Amino acid sequence: MWRFLSTRILMGALTIWITTILVTLLIHAVPGDPVQIMYAQSQGTTPEQIEEVRRSLGLDRPIPVQYAMFMERLAQGDMGNTIRGGQPVLDVIMQRLPNTLVLACAAMFIAVLIGVPIGFLAAYHKGSLTDVTLMFVAIAGISMPHFWLGLVLLFFFAVELGWLPVSGNGWLNLVLPALTLGLSNAAIFARLTRSSMIDVMNQDFVQTAMAKGLPKALVLRRHVLRAGLLPVVTMMGLQFAFMMGGAIVVENIFSWNGVGRMAVEAIFQRDYPIIQGFILTFSVVVVLVAITIDALYAVLDPRIRRS
Amino acid sequence: MSVAPDIDVTKAPPGFLWRLVRSPSSAIGLVIVLLLIFCALFADVLAPYDPNKMGSGGRFLPPSGDFLLGTDEFGRDMLSRILFGSRITLLVGAVAVGISLTIGMAVGMIAAFRRGWIEAILMRSTDVLFSFTETLIALSFVAVLGPSLQNAIIAVGVAGIPFYSRTCYSAALVETSKPYFEASIAAGARPTRMVLVHLLPNVMPTMIVVATLGVSTAILAAAGLSFLGLGAQPPTSEWGYMLAGSRDYINRAPWLMTIPGIAIAITVLGFNLLGDGLRTSLDPVERK
């Protein structure tokens, strides 16, 4: 098991390291002079100030030196300052990151809670009308753009019915964005759970269990479910990353104050320090979650736990 | 060691097209996709008005006889915008998937064929890129190059590469470990021949399915970027962008929000159904 985990952790560390390199190179991929572009929209910056920024970001030095400077600052928790307002990027991100995480977790919760049982039900009644209907609903769910779903929900529940507030940051505000993100992903979980369960049901060991004369319900509950849920756990890691991505859009629709919204604004304002900080944070979060889920999987699957 | 059946097996594809349309869901998917292609090709002819012409009619007109899908905040005809939008949607799907598919397949096949350290480097890089998630890659691309539809398409294309190379790699790995592959190597075939003549045709079916399903992902991704304002710019009649514009007028003109959304949903649904149908109908006919 430790061999399995150490490989994963190694890969995670590698990913984060490569991210730091890519993030440093990001600025240079911009066509034109990045500093000029960054400050293009803010009036009243003198050429001296621009030069100052250029020097402090190390943009006039060779790239390896820049990278070293970047890493050194990073080690001290300094991700630079925003172009607008000059706040420390790290602070800005840390203020908003919890909101995004809460949203993603809530969405994951909803997605799993709705998707997995539906998938299981469909697999149990494979081939029947229930199965076909449920799967059609699922595929429709996947096809629906989540930003559109968000708008529709916003329209109905907030604007028309007034049950929920349109924007803000309280608990009640979490409902709609989480539902938006969660429902789209529930469909994916439903399909995956169904195919995983069907795969398991065709395996030999299920036949053996039946041959022992165990009642079908027991076979399903004890043999099929446990074996079939393993791939779903793996999928959770991947889906969390997607949800983080989806959160970017959803935060925009509902004005939810998370890092996604911040990132989009930053892109429009060409605020590269924030963009860099965002990419790095996003990567770190995704990697950490993936490793956690892998660890969970390693514990659940006796073939890995006991190797 | 299984004991092999000694019975003659029925012929497979040619029947595949028939099997495809036999299932109602994949038939529906096929129809939708064909409809989309039709609209895209003949948008010029089908559209009653110029999609970018402001004031074709009054502003915020609900769907009616003159304007089947109503008008938007600038008085532009929604139907025409939707029709021309289908052209963009198709373009997005084709180009983005085209990029992801060609590069992804090249990487995947080379890694599976070469093995050894080339494989390790290629696949580890793919894994790293994969963990960035497509959304992040696309966003980074646009952040660097600036918002535009073109950049959005390229961004989505590049963002999809890891997924396609991983999938192609797994499929190719299966084929390279089969005896027929080794038999050709044993006969003295050169690597180029192995990849082009044996590997490529045998991973194509899987990749076609993946690509079809991938078109829907690409369309959604590009629409998402446009929705955020990072993709299509005004006055392009791209569906995601149209959705973004509808936000301010949800109360006043709800059709502005519903119609582009439905268009996207139906298109994506079509490709998903088609892809699923392809997957089932390309399943090998024979069983061991």
Add this chain to the structure above:
Amino acid sequence: MTALLSVTDLSVAIGSKSLVKKVSFDVASGEVLSIVGESGSGKSMTAKALMGLLPNKASATGRAMFDGMDLLAPEVQPPRGTGIGLIFQEPMTALTPVLTIGLQLTEALVSHGICNAGEAQRRAIAMLDRVGIPSPADRMRQYPHELSGGMRQRVVIAMMMLLDPRILIADEPTTALDVTVQAQILDLLREIVTDTQIGLILITHDMGVVAEMADNVLVMKAGKAEEFGPVQRIFAAPEADYTTALLDAVPRIDASNSRKPALTEPLLKAGGINKTFAKRGAIFSKAARYKALDDVSLTMHRGETLALVGESGSGKTTLGRIIARLTEADTGTVTLSDTDLSALYGRELQDKRREVQMIFQDPYASLDPRHTVGRTIAEPMIIHQELSRSERSERVHELLEKVGLSADMAQRYPHEFSGGQRQRIAIARAIAAKPSLVVADEPTSALDVSIQAKVLDLLENLKRSEDLTLLFISHDLAVVRQIADRVAVMRNGRILELGPSAELFAEPRHPYTRALIDVAPVPNPTRKRGKRPVLQGDYPTGPLSEIGPGHWVAA
């Protein structure tokens, strides 16, 4: 004595397709019935029908009287587990990987209400001991992946026997196991029958197993019962043509073999071959490596058939692949008539490859499904760019005829052919390049017995007509006996005995060879069946010394 199970006119059909046609047989207490047939004979379906485990779309008709009830009647729920038990073919996948052995053993007892959990534990441990599993108490907490194939099969047997059934159906229980393990499992089954007086229905395709185990035999073909009777009679005086043909096709390890090894010049020399495999994904572990070949050397003479024989893990396939340059050896050389093959790379290697061709075990994956058969056979010629298109086409037709197929098959695709036919096509491809050496890796193991005989004949004929040297890899001693001039017995990466076929079988000198020959099932029911000695772990594995002309044994 009334029969435990009495089946009359059992038929199974899926839709309009009939899989089992009016089969009748009886099984008495303490008796072993063997249902034998090739693939597609319907034997597994028969078993499933009795258990009520048929796939959804299938239906069964007829009568199967067991314990006063008709198992096939629609309202009857067959007493699975407690009345009739069923053991499947693949032990590696028969147990649920995420549950402990202990739970899987005890759950049925608890579920059927036979006893409580504590008592079930005790019984399970006792039964594990009974089926010969060491440290049974510890096993209870282990998971299936921690056990070998043979052990897993024992666990499955224990699982079924715990429920105290009156009938046990074993569907090809040993086909996926090594021959030494097979012997132990069969012994175990026989013991159980004697001790508990259950009725055992043993489904198999192996006539040797039938001869060793059965009291009565039911021969099936394409769903129909060809013959039913006591085992002695079936073997001595079969009434159905099919039975006769089947018995003729079975290779015999005790057949007389008057082959003499060819005294020709050496063609291939393999010297000092070493190969170690590392398990994928293992970075930091030593245990993940295993040595497939340990300093192996071999010489092949022109025109002979040399067989590499061994169980799984012996290294025989690896050696064959190294000779064909499909796998690279860590150290050692392979020389083909003065050319060091192991030193060639790139273009040179590709040009020389035509000299050594390979035939694989799995006929279904041996041909590119997207190319016509003709194109596949012509490939070696296309690669080496020798003949013009029309010349190639002619040669393809010629080759097809040589392997017993017809020339018009060149336009067809692999999926239109049966397993045996595909193997013939693979053979045609192998000889298309006019090689000097053909490596055949278990070419007939995946084929039915009757087809196997034909393909082996074909190989022999081609060897003569095409002037080939044949390296024949197999785990089946009977087949080897039939086809080989010289035999090399391998185990754990070393050659333990190497000598002329007739001598080796008549008087095996190495204890491992002797053990292998002893445990191989012989299709002769009159042979005395005693309990076979358990294979010990340690055998002499030292360097080979010559104990007779051309006969080498590990010290």
